[in-house]
Amino acid sequence: MTIGGRKNSAVAVIPATLLCQEPCTLENIPDIEDVHVYSAILRAMGVPISHTSEGRYTIDGGAFIPDGPPPHDLVQKIRASYYLLGALLGRYGRAEVALPGGCDIGQRPIDQHLKGFRALGAECEVEGGTVRVHTSTGLKGANIYLDVVSVGATVNIMLAAALAEGTTVIENAAKEPHIVDLANFINAAGGRVMGAGTDVIRIVGAEALSGCNHAIIFDEIQAATYMIAAVATRGNVLVENVIPKHLDPISAKLQETGALVFENGDSIRVLMDERPKALNIKTLPYPGFPTDAQQPMSALLSIAEGTSYVSETIWEGRFKHFEELKRMGTDVRIEGRTAIIEGVDKLYGASVRATDLRAGAALIVAGLVAEGDTDITGIEHIDRGYEHTTENLRALGAKLRRVE
């Protein structure tokens, strides 16, 4: 199956178009709810935005003059709405955005974002559920050391620094492939971002950014989810339109369960014909095992042979899916930030509820291997990050249907 554009890249590049004086064309934008919400936010702000059914978006940041904050109700639907802070501060010197929403997986502080904005010369305040940032002197490049590796803070600082006067250095930066994707977008629009993908990113502020054409990268968590489902169901699945290197942690761990993984150009084939072996997972910033794959992986480990230890080092609240998996027969005990899973022979269908995006993915994987039917509610969480799920899974041989 062909993997679509990456959610976490799309929701960073879409606000980045507000830095540009002319229209940008974005390709490979996924048909997911988070993108629909972002489009609605920009439309409500008066930004000309249009798209085709093939995921080609045209956004004219040059035709937009800020007139009040983006609508709170839409901003609070997604996490990545806070990238509007960096984009609007970078372009116009001020921004007022409600605190974001997003998956309920932990505290999700924004102190490192604000630390970066302040270092660039902005005044920041968080009051009454709204973040206000502004500069009276214009942003000036600065050296910023992130106390914790943060994807969001790295993105927001890149957006604010792209048009700042002078050079900004972000140390201890996130290295996710979508950070590189955003840097490639900014550079295609005439910016100068160097070192993205390493832990030191250097941004030389540009006078102005022009329009550009940019195709975003594939979604490695979507790919990981289908690869994990292939192993759980002892199947044979080809995922296409991927960059195998980005999936190294997933491929390595699936091979550890006993699966065969064959990489070939921009595709990966995953085969499994036996019960997976238990293994240990520790989520870490890229290139470590991605926290976003922890939940679907824990569904697979529920039926593995042996005891698995899953250590979630990024999000303190990312084990909620186990309450639902236990209804299906998962045998797990939680000790602090570690889930200890005793593999069982079989899971059983049940009525379960998705509590967040990747928890929903975990329930789909569990439902595919369980004996009997599984009813999953809360599928609006799944729609936030997975496109055409029913069609894709049916094409792979799954028996499922969506009940509106």
Ligand code: EPZ
């Ligand atoms: C992004 O969240 C992703 N979301 C998350 O994916 C992903 O789980 C996460 O990165 C880690 O890879 C988007 O890109 C929209 P962080 P983000 O800032 O940016 C702490 C999904 O399923 N931190 O890298 O919010 C934080 O508490 C979603 O697609 C601070 O302490 O994550 C966490 O422990 C879920 N202060 C760690 O850093 C800050 O100012 C990593 O968070 C910011 C973060």
